[in-house]
Amino acid sequence: xxxxxxxxxxxxxxxxxxxxxxxxxxxxxxxxxxxxxxxxxxxxxxxxxxxxxxxxxxxxxxxxxxxxxxxxxxxxxxxxxxxxxxxxxxxxxxxxxxxxxxxxx
Numbered sequence: 001x002x003x004x005x006x007x008x009x010x011x012x013x014x015x016x017x018x019x020x021x022x023x024x025x026x027x028x029x030x031x032x033x034x035x036x037x038x039x040x041x042x043x044x045x046x047x048x049x050x051x052x053x054x055x056x057x058x059x060x061x062x063x064x065x066x067x068x069x070x071x072x073x074x075x076x077x078x079x080x081x082x083x084x085x086x087x088x089x090x091x092x093x094x095x096x097x098x099x100x101x102x103x104x105x
Contacts, residue, residue, distance in 0.1 A: 071081050093099050
């Protein structure tokens with residue numbers, strides 16, 4: 001009867017744990033620092049909040065402009081509004097007037 005005896009090596013029992021540690025380290029690193037990792041997710045959230053603020057500012061400004069257009073185009077043109085816009089855009093005033101700019105146009 002022929003039998004083969006293999007000598008047990010110490011190196012052989014470290015291969016599977018070493019491969020496991022390598023895989024866990026690789027995927028762990030990319031979970032934190034990767035393109036869709038935790039750090040990138042925080043940056044995306046900060047960017048989303050900043051853009052939401054910008055959107056609210058632009059929405060408010062658009063509402064103001066729509067109100068001004070409505071005052072000027074609904075058939076009953078407000079003369080004070082027309083005078084105010086014309087003076088602001090043409091930079092014209094009478095000598096006895098004091099001009100204060102609020103920059104809301």
